[in-house]
Amino acid sequence: MTSLLRVWPPIALGVLGLVLWELVVRLAGVPAFLLPAPSAIGAAIGQQFPVLLSTAGVTGANSLVGLVAGFLLGVVLALLAAWSRLLRELTTPVVLAASAVPIVALAPVFTTMFGSTTELPRRLVVTIVVLVPVFVSTARGLRQVAPVHDELMTALAASPWQRARFVRLPGAVPHIMTGLRLAAPAAVIAAVVAEYFGGLQNGLGSRVSSAAANTAYARAWAFVAASIVLGLLFHLAGLLAERLVSRGRT
Amino acid sequence: MTGGAGTTAVRLSGLDKAFGPVEALSGIDLEVAGGEFVSLIGPSGCGKSTLLRVVADLEKPTAGTVEVGGKTAERARLDQDYGIAFQQAGLLEWRTVAENVELPLQVHGVARAERRKRAGELLELVGLADFAGSRPGQLSGGMQQRVAIARALAPSPKLLLMDEPFGALDEMTRERMQAELLRIIGETGAAVLFVTHSIPEAAVLSDRVVVMSARPGRITDVIDGCRPRGGAALAGQGVDGAEVVADEVDDVRESTAFFASITAVREALRKGHG
Numbered sequence: 437m438t439s440l441l442r443v444w445p446p447i448a449l450g451v452l453g454l455v456l457w458e459l460v461v462r463l464a465g466v467p468a469f470l471l472p473a474p475s476a477i478g479a480a481i482g483q484q485f486p487v488l489l490s491t492a493g494v495t496g497a498n499s500l501v502g503l504v505a506g507f508l509l510g511v512v513l514a515l516l517a518a519w520s521r522l523l524r525e526l527t528t529p530v531v532l533a534a535s536a537v538p539i540v541a542l543a544p545v546f547t548t549m550f551g552s553t554t555e556l557p558r559r560l561v562v563t564i565v566v567l568v569p570v571f572v573s574t575a576r577g578l579r580q581v582a583p584v585h586d587e588l589m590t591a592l593a594a595s596p597w598q599r600a601r602f603v604r605l606p607g608a609v610p611h612i613m614t615g616l617r618l619a620a621p622a623a624v625i626a627a628v629v630a631e632y633f634g635g636l637q638n639g640l641g642s643r644v645s646s647a648a649a650n651t652a653y654a655r656a657w658a659f660v661a662a663s664i665v666l667g668l669l670f671h672l673a674g675l676l677a678e679r680l681v682s683r684g685r686t
Numbered sequence: 687m688t689g690g691a692g693t694t695a696v697r698l699s700g701l702d703k704a705f706g707p708v709e710a711l712s713g714i715d716l717e718v719a720g721g722e723f724v725s726l727i728g729p730s731g732c733g734k735s736t737l738l739r740v741v742a743d744l745e746k747p748t749a750g751t752v753e754v755g756g757k758t759a760e761r762a763r764l765d766q767d768y769g770i771a772f773q774q775a776g777l778l779e780w781r782t783v784a785e786n787v788e789l790p791l792q793v794h795g796v797a798r799a800e801r802r803k804r805a806g807e808l809l810e811l812v813g814l815a816d817f818a819g820s821r822p823g824q825l826s827g828g829m830q831q832r833v834a835i836a837r838a839l840a841p842s843p844k845l846l847l848m849d850e851p852f853g854a855l856d857e858m859t860r861e862r863m864q865a866e867l868l869r870i871i872g873e874t875g876a877a878v879l880f881v882t883h884s885i886p887e888a889a890v891l892s893d894r895v896v897v898m899s900a901r902p903g904r905i906t907d908v909i910d911g912c913r914p915r916g917g918a919a920l921a922g923q924g925v926d927g928a929e930v931v932a933d934e935v936d937d938v939r940e941s942t943a944f945f946a947s948i949t950a951v952r953e954a955l956r957k958g959h960g
Contacts, residue, residue, distance in 0.1 A: 585776055587772065587776075588772075588776050589793075590763075591743075591744060591770045592766065592789070592794075593763050593764045593766060593794075598793055602778070602789065602793070606778070606780045606781075
């Protein structure tokens, strides 16, 4: 009941926004290349629905593969960095530098490197985008070991690997999940935008750019809408994963 | 009693420990016999915790020798010859109570089934068998500390090192825990080296109370405590040990010997201070 009360105001706002949008476009005669009406976009969604699904599947798969790869890589690198001072000094600046680079700018380079007939370039872009927040938050979690736990593991003569397995890693899980939650929607953004720079024409991003280039504005917006839905799905999945894990711990 | 009277649990001779220019411990000579309960008491900064940490091989001495059960401190640590409990229970909150008790055994590669069994016995011993599947966060402070003691006892150590384990508990819980501890170590026969701030606690628990003074940390006096011994011997024979020991401890707390111990420790502390 209370969740229903919390959910309906934003929905009402959204519906109101769509109605206003429709009215403005119709009454002011806004040209379609500037802003198509929601009704036109809705019609395009209806027409393109099978294509929307299949392209969303491709982009979703790229996002997921990149998310999983980047997540695993981020956690492993953070573990190595926590383990060895040398590795920490090697990896930390590189990962932080990666966060400063506009990574989607690498997409055309990767496409040239790996060829335009493979999904690999997009997945690589997603991997790097995901790697950064996962690495940073995992490293933070791994650093926050309670002194009493550290002492205990020393008193128990635990090996470095046992320390990681029994104390550091489980203690860092909430931080790791926060990293995953932040990275999940970013993975979709990276996968969509990476498609703007050539390569295979089978995903949402490539459809947005080709529809726009062909002056099919309502169709372009239909694919944008699908990208938004996909991003929301990843966001919710990340949120759910974080909630589930943190609930299992108290 | 499995502690083995006659054997020496801890032997320290000529022990010095300095942190840079600060002399934390100076010329410490101390022996703890098998099955003996020895308390370390003294003002803050007298190095009593440092002394315990040297025995645990968490700190290296600057000079002198440390023997734990006839081995070097490091060898004893690597062999898990001692159990340790800190002021904070320090339980891993993502593990169940039973899994926390199993931790020392898991670190030393004991098989799962055997770990489970041992954890069950220990939780029975500390009276928390019903909480095996609970998370530490669901337990009170006193219960958490009992879990920490069970964990320290998991590898069946001959020596228990305790650094103000009841320091964070309220007075009522504290007195109950003291009786519990006496019963538990009575059943296991372990020797105990026990750091505390509390004079009555030291007096009621200990065979001997070691009084220390600060700057530099050294031993100024050793006073006999009033540890009751009778009930623990009965406990193994189908008698309700907890009840017997609790009664015994209550008797001790009202005895003249107890007040004599307290007075002696207090005077030794004052002497060391002046």
